[in-house]
Amino acid sequence: MFEHQLPSNYRVSLKALIYDEAGRILLVKEKHDHWELPGGGPDHGETPEEALRRELYEELGVEVASFSPEPAFVWFLHIGARNRYACWLTYEVVIKGEPTTTDHTSAVEFRDLSTLMPSEVAVYFKSKLPEVLAYQPTLSRNLSAVPASRFNS
Numbered sequence: 001m002f003e004h005q006l007p008s009n010y011r012v013s014l015k016a017l018i019y020d021e022a023g024r025i026l027l028v029k030e031k032h033d034h035w036e037l038p039g040g041g042p043d044h045g046e047t048p049e050e051a052l053r054r055e056l057y058e059e060l061g062v063e064v065a066s067f068s069p070e071p072a073f074v075w076f077l078h079i080g081a082r083n084r085y086a087c088w089l090t091y092e093v094v095i096k097g098e099p100t101t102t103d104h105t106s107a108v109e110f111r112d113l114s115t116l117m118p119s120e121v122a123v124y125f126k127s128k129l130p131e132v133l134a135y136q137p138t139l140s141r142n143l144s145a146v147p148a149s150r151f152n153s
Helices: 048-060 129-134
Strands: 010-017 025-029 063-067 073-079 084-096 107-111
Touching (some): 010 048
Antiparallel strands (some): 025 107, 063 084
């Protein structure tokens, strides 16, 4: 018998670190007025790559050009306002196309994280900002690190 069980309100979410040439990171606003990383939960049976590819198309209208083979970050969060727990698998991604708002997003922008006001950022993302600011992107320098075609099987 298991001593510990995951709470019934536990969710896995796949998030994307997408940088532009100036080193800014792509952030989205979904159904609220706070910035966060693009991405979302996998559908049943989806791999992380398939789920993130679908989420980025739904939220930004873009395709994945390259995807880090391992998450850059694995974060465990308690989202107090919703009394929900989440595990964010955060991958570095290079996209094809110009990101735009869709039915799933109200705003999409490349932002310099160091200039964001705390009130502009989703509460559960605020504590992760120092890690993201310190992160050194790898795919933006080596676009062929993991070709998107690797995930087409």
